[in-house]
Amino acid sequence: MTSLPAIRGAHLVGSINQPTAADTLQIVAENLGGHVARIPDGEVGERYHWILFQGTRFEAVGGLSRVPGDPFMIAGFDLRKIVLDGTVPAADLKFGPLGYAEAALASYQDFKTLREAGKIAEGTRFQVAIPSPMAPLGSYIAVADQPAVYPAYAAAMEREIAEIAAGIPAADLAIQIDLAVEFSHIEKVAVGGNTPDCWYVEGSDPTTEQIIDAATSMAAAVASAVPADVQFGIHLCYGDVAEKHFAEPADAGNLTAVANALSAKISRPIEFLHLPVPIERDDAAYFAPLANLALHPETELFLGLVHHEDGTEGAGRRIAAARPAMAEAGFAEFGIATECGFGRGPAERTAPLLRLHADIIEAANA
Numbered sequence: 001m002t003s004l005p006a007i008r009g010a011h012l013v014g015s016i017n018q019p020t021a022a023d024t025l026q027i028v029a030e031n032l033g034g035h036v037a038r039i040p041d042g043e044v045g046e047r048y049h050w051i052l053f054q055g056t057r058f059e060a061v062g063g064l065s066r067v068p069g070d071p072f073m074i075a076g077f078d079l080r081k082i083v084l085d086g087t088v089p090a091a092d093l094k095f096g097p098l099g100y101a102e103a104a105l106a107s108y109q110d111f112k113t114l115r116e117a118g119k120i121a122e123g124t125r126f127q128v129a130i131p132s133p134m135a136p137l138g139s140y141i142a143v144a145d146q147p148a149v150y151p152a153y154a155a156a157m158e159r160e161i162a163e164i165a166a167g168i169p170a171a172d173l174a175i176q177i178d179l180a181v182e183f184s185h186i187e188k189v190a191v192g193g194n195t196p197d198c199w200y201v202e203g204s205d206p207t208t209e210q211i212i213d214a215a216t217s218m219a220a221a222v223a224s225a226v227p228a229d230v231q232f233g234i235h236l237c238y239g240d241v242a243e244k245h246f247a248e249p250a251d252a253g254n255l256t257a258v259a260n261a262l263s264a265k266i267s268r269p270i271e272f273l274h275l276p277v278p279i280e281r282d283d284a285a286y287f288a289p290l291a292n293l294a295l296h297p298e299t300e301l302f303l304g305l306v307h308h309e310d311g312t313e314g315a316g317r318r319i320a321a322a323r324p325a326m327a328e329a330g331f332a333e334f335g336i337a338t339e340c341g342f343g344r345g346p347a348e349r350t351a352p353l354l355r356l357h358a359d360i361i362e363a364a365n366a
Contacts, residue, residue: 004323007364009335010035010357011274011302013235014129014176015050015343016042017350021107022114029120031354035361038127038174038231038272039120041107043343046099052077054136057098063088064149067142081142090148095156101163104128108168125174125231128164132219133157135181143197150200154218158225165227174231174271177223179258182215183238186254189247191239212257220265233272234262240340248278253289260294270299276339277305282317284324291328301331304339306360308353315360336360 010032018024024042046053055077058064065085071078084090104126111126133154141149161175185196186208198206201214219234226232236255238247249255255275263270273295277286295301305318315336326334336357342349 003327005326005331006333007319007336007361008333009037009300009302010306010361011038011272011300011335011337012036012040012127013237013274013304013337013341014040014043014127014178015048015341016040017343017345017347018042018044019347020044020110022110025107025111025114026119027350028354029114029124031351032357033121033124035358036124038125038233039111040127040129040176041103041110043129043341044107045103047103048343049075049077051131051136051139052079053099055079055082055140057095058082058136058140058153061093061095061152063090063093064141079139082140083142084145084148090145090152093149093152095152098156098160100128100130100157100160101167104164105167108172111172126168126172127174127176128168129176129178129235130157130161130222131178131180132182132222134215134218135178138181143199146197147199154222157222161222161225165230170227170229174233175226176233176235176272177219177226178235178237179215179219180237180239182211182219182258183236183254184247185215186211186258187238187247187249208254209257212254212261216258216261216265220262223262223266223270224268226268228268231271232268233274234259234270235274236276237340238276240344248280249286251286251289252277256289256292260292263295263299270296272300272302274302274304274337277303277318277322278339279307279309279314282314282321284321287322287325290322290325293329293331300335301326302335302337304337306336306338306353306357308338308342308345308349308356311356312359312363315356316363319360319364336364 016024021041028039064082066080072080114120184191185198201210
């Protein structure tokens with residue numbers, strides 16, 4: 001009989017509700033430091049609402065303008081669409097800094113300070129999360145202009161990655177790419193009023209397989225910008241608006257298909273991969289497709305099955321349901337996480353939720 005996989009380690013997707021990067025790094029180190037190999041800065045400041053701050057970066061580019069009309073404000077951000085205004089050819093669009101490198105380099109100084117003070121363990125890496133270019137582009141650029149704007153924005157994102165890698169030693173750094181909007185396309189559901197338009201796929205009604213193939217090819221191109229000596233990981237996401245997915249997956253089939261396609265197309269090492277698990281799914285049927293995972297041998301898998309609502313007991317049920325599929329796929333162990341970041345939850349929940357991860361790992365291996 002195949003032995004069931006052990007539960008080893010926890011992963012933090014990125015967003016954590018604390019006032020500053022230093023606060024985030026310290027609260028993680030104090031409450032979960034022994035179980036995490038990487039610590040993010042919590043996506044504090046303008047990144048609190050993930051990608052919404054990118055609207056000002058698009059608006060600042062010569063050749064791009066907001067559509068006329070009153071501002072469409074959500075969480076303090078104007079979500080009116082942005083279009084090519086005809087003053088600059090799309091091929092000549094020039095993006096300035098997007099803000100990811102600036103934030104990462106500043107937070108890394110806090111990381112070093114805490115490590116030098118002995119509050120972060122030696123060997124722990126500083127984790128930086130970058131969205132795939134598809135997410136900000138889909139949120140702000142009018143559909144008709146997305147094919148023309150994408151190359152310039154993707155190039156700007158790759159410059160951000162290069163700046164981060166140049167400013168943080170490779171031995172200290174992990175870069176994670178987040179794929180979320182891609183799953184709204186795969187599941188063919190609207191998010192935030194944005195109807196999915198798979199402009200990057202030939203044909204007016206592409207199949208799920210065609211969308212996955214094209215979307216993962218674009219994401220793999222961005223992944224190739226991460227230097228080989230920097231740890232690299234991927235967060236697959238069904239959203240986190242008001243702590244809810246934009247669609248509940250029928251099972252882990254599309255997650256498995258995307259993970260396998262990325263693993264096949266990305267030649268550099270993929271050190272970690274995170275997949276979400278809805279709170280309602282503690283049935284074997286949800287996890288069954290994971291038996292077909294074909295990841296790189298170095299890839300650590302983290303299942304986002306931790307939910308504050310049902311704690312250790314609920315996570316235990318989901319772990320029990322996942323383990324047979326994980327064993328069939330050949331995993332001797334896997335790690336745990338929440339299904340997405342928890343930066344939009346109340347700050348006072350942070351420390352107990354971090355400690356919950358440790359409690360779940362202990363209980364699962366008892």
